[in-house]
Amino acid sequence: MKTYVYCLFVLIMSCNQTKNPLQVEVFETSANGNKLTQITDFQPVDTVQATIKLLPEQTFQTISGFGGAFTESSAYLLNKLSKANRDTILKAYFAKDGARYSLTRTHMNSCDFSLSQYSYSPVEGDKNLEHFTIQDDMDDLIPMIKDAMAVSEDGFKIFASPWTAAPWMKDNNAWVGGKLLPEYYDTWALFFSKYIDAYKKEGVEIWGFTVENEPHGNGNNWESMHFSPKEMTDFVEFHLGPKLEADGYGDKIILGYDQNRAGLKEWVDEMYRDEASSKYFDGTAIHWYESTYDYFPEALQYAHNKAPNKYLIETEGCVDSEIPVWQDDAWYWKKEATDWGWDWAPEDQKHLHPKYAPVNRYARDIIGCLNNWVDGWVDWNMVLDTQGGPNWFENWCVAPVIVDPAKDEVYFTPLYYTMAHFSKYIRPDAKVIGVENSDDTLMVTAAQNPDGSIAVVVFNEFETPKTISLSLNEKLVEFKIDAQAIQTIVIPN
Missing domain, CATH: 3.20.20.80 (Glycosidases)
Structure with missing residues (x-):
């Protein structure tokens, strides 16, 4: 069984959002069979169901x-x-x-x-x-x-x-x-x-x-x-x-x-x-x-x-x-x-x-x-x-x-x-940071690592996929999370 993940940066953007995209890597584990799988095939998003805004200026505990x-x-x-x-x-x-x-x-x-x-x-x-x-x-x-x-x-x-x-x-x-x-x-x-x-x-x-x-x-x-x-x-x-x-x-x-x-x-x-x-x-x-x-x-x-x-x-x-x-x-x-x-x-x-x-x-x-x-x-x-x-x-x-x-x-x-x-x-000495989440059916947390990268973890417990808009410092990315899935979104420094 292969347990390792080899990653390439992907640039995800919706049709109406080409001016200021947020560069991310997305990994998903889902009831549909993903196992920390890197998601690279993103379809354009028509309707956003959940808005997540990262607030790195708000810091909490050290990991x-x-x-x-x-x-x-x-x-x-x-x-x-x-x-x-x-x-x-x-x-x-x-x-x-x-x-x-x-x-x-x-x-x-x-x-x-x-x-x-x-x-x-x-x-x-x-x-x-x-x-x-x-x-x-x-x-x-x-x-x-x-x-x-x-x-x-x-x-x-x-x-x-x-x-x-x-x-x-x-x-x-x-x-x-x-x-x-x-x-x-x-x-x-x-x-x-x-x-x-x-x-x-x-x-x-x-x-x-x-x-x-x-x-x-x-x-x-x-x-x-x-x-x-x-x-x-x-x-x-x-x-x-x-x-x-x-x-x-x-x-x-x-x-x-x-x-x-x-x-x-x-x-x-x-x-x-x-x-x-x-x-x-x-x-x-x-x-x-x-x-x-x-x-x-x-x-x-x-x-x-x-x-x-x-x-x-x-x-x-x-x-x-x-x-x-x-x-x-x-x-x-x-x-x-x-x-x-x-x-x-x-x-x-x-x-x-x-x-x-x-x-x-x-x-x-x-x-x-x-x-x-x-x-x-x-x-x-x-x-x-x-x-x-x-x-x-x-x-x-x-x-x-x-x-x-x-x-x-x-x-x-x-x-x-x-x-x-x-x-x-989420590595030792990371700082948990603030998150604004518009959808209380999604659980979300985020932390900024010592190297400056940010990891966002999103959990969708329910049997319906969700479309998400994730923003950081006025940069934006839109994507989907599958039904019954957990995602980690990594934003490089």
């Missing part, structure tokens, strides 16, 4: 990046494939001709998308972590990260997240649920520092951390460890922050919270309760599982306004509670997928979890986030198998790339191309 997560499950699957297919996937995600992922996540200790449960601190009572080891990461996880680093010309940031401390550090002595015992707060802070050291010895630099994946827990299903907002803030202010600072790692990013958006207010109020706590939090991490379609703009706005100079990063999202549909692009555009809330949400929250097309979910959420101060967006597993695993808990999910290791086959789903519409063309 930290887009990407996905290195999990043991993904890394294990890559090692089951032929070298040719393994290389194809890594290049598709990280090469300059691929999606150019720039912000990534990995797990500390095991998580649900591990083959088994394990900890880097296996010896009970080892308060000084003299037996700390990342041996469990050496066969699959670290080789995947290092191979991705070799492929990426631009490089990418990695942040790490723990799902739980080892059971012996917790009040319930279990992998699932429970809280970190106060007597091990310093040990757990040391754990983060040891992790940086161990990974650095393997040639992998860690950019930062989230303090705890899903501190509310996950329904007592797989690895978890609970924190209240005050408990996490106290841990960061009095233990983790000072420890990293003392060990020479004060430049490492610390992101608080790391769960669903509806709970943002109470968390950011506590995290940024005063100057002493705010000093150590570099930003807030969020997940998307609160709703299939709602990106909670009010909560995102509140979090930004509480700490306008801090990161606000979506650190995990996937089509969960579904088994991937193999080599059927159409499924990803149909409203047939559900999430956990379809079955398990309380009655008063059921409306937040309707059936919703996977592509719609990704495109809607990323654009909604970018238009409400989120500066980074990170997908969950990069690669899963045809069952939606491997996963020791059998908590099946969908990834942008699905593989059948027994047959050495690879399927790039429409979700891969949807992610690439953002990660490939």
Whole structure:
């Protein structure tokens, strides 16, 4: 499967607009079969249905990046494939001709998308972590990260997240649920520092951390460890922050919270309760599982306004509670997928979890986030198998790339191309810019890259094509977006 795009500039203009045309490249992914395809055949536009005006003088957040997560499950699957297919996937995600992922996540200790449960601190009572080891990461996880680093010309940031401390550090002595015992707060802070050291010895630099994946827990299903907002803030202010600072790692990013958006207010109020706590939090991490379609703009706005100079990063999202549909692009555009809330949400929250097309979910959420101060967006597993695993808990999910290791086959789903519409063309340190959009049925966002180019992403969820007039500094271009399509329009500097 060919995953690379080779581009030539095209000049698009309507019949009545030859005097001052806007030079652009247009790439489209659609239910009709386009896959990040460059659109070069433009017909004259008779009637404009949507007017989009770019306002580069209005600037908002600075982009930290887009990407996905290195999990043991993904890394294990890559090692089951032929070298040719393994290389194809890594290049598709990280090469300059691929999606150019720039912000990534990995797990500390095991998580649900591990083959088994394990900890880097296996010896009970080892308060000084003299037996700390990342041996469990050496066969699959670290080789995947290092191979991705070799492929990426631009490089990418990695942040790490723990799902739980080892059971012996917790009040319930279990992998699932429970809280970190106060007597091990310093040990757990040391754990983060040891992790940086161990990974650095393997040639992998860690950019930062989230303090705890899903501190509310996950329904007592797989690895978890609970924190209240005050408990996490106290841990960061009095233990983790000072420890990293003392060990020479004060430049490492610390992101608080790391769960669903509806709970943002109470968390950011506590995290940024005063100057002493705010000093150590570099930003807030969020997940998307609160709703299939709602990106909670009010909560995102509140979090930004509480700490306008801090990161606000979506650190995990996937089509969960579904088994991937193999080599059927159409499924990803149909409203047939559900999430956990379809079955398990309380009655008063059921409306937040309707059936919703996977592509719609990704495109809607990323654009909604970018238009409400989120500066980074990170997908969950990069690669899963045809069952939606491997996963020791059998908590099946969908990834942008699905593989059948027994047959050495690879399927790039429409979700891969949807992610690439953002990660490939909106680069780190880009600035989100203002947009005037006359059609509220189209979702639109735009960013100006460090090289001066502008990337505009337009999503048409509906089953009717639209004609668009796009303007920048009195230059104009008119074109069409297909039904059920996402487009990235690149305006060179």
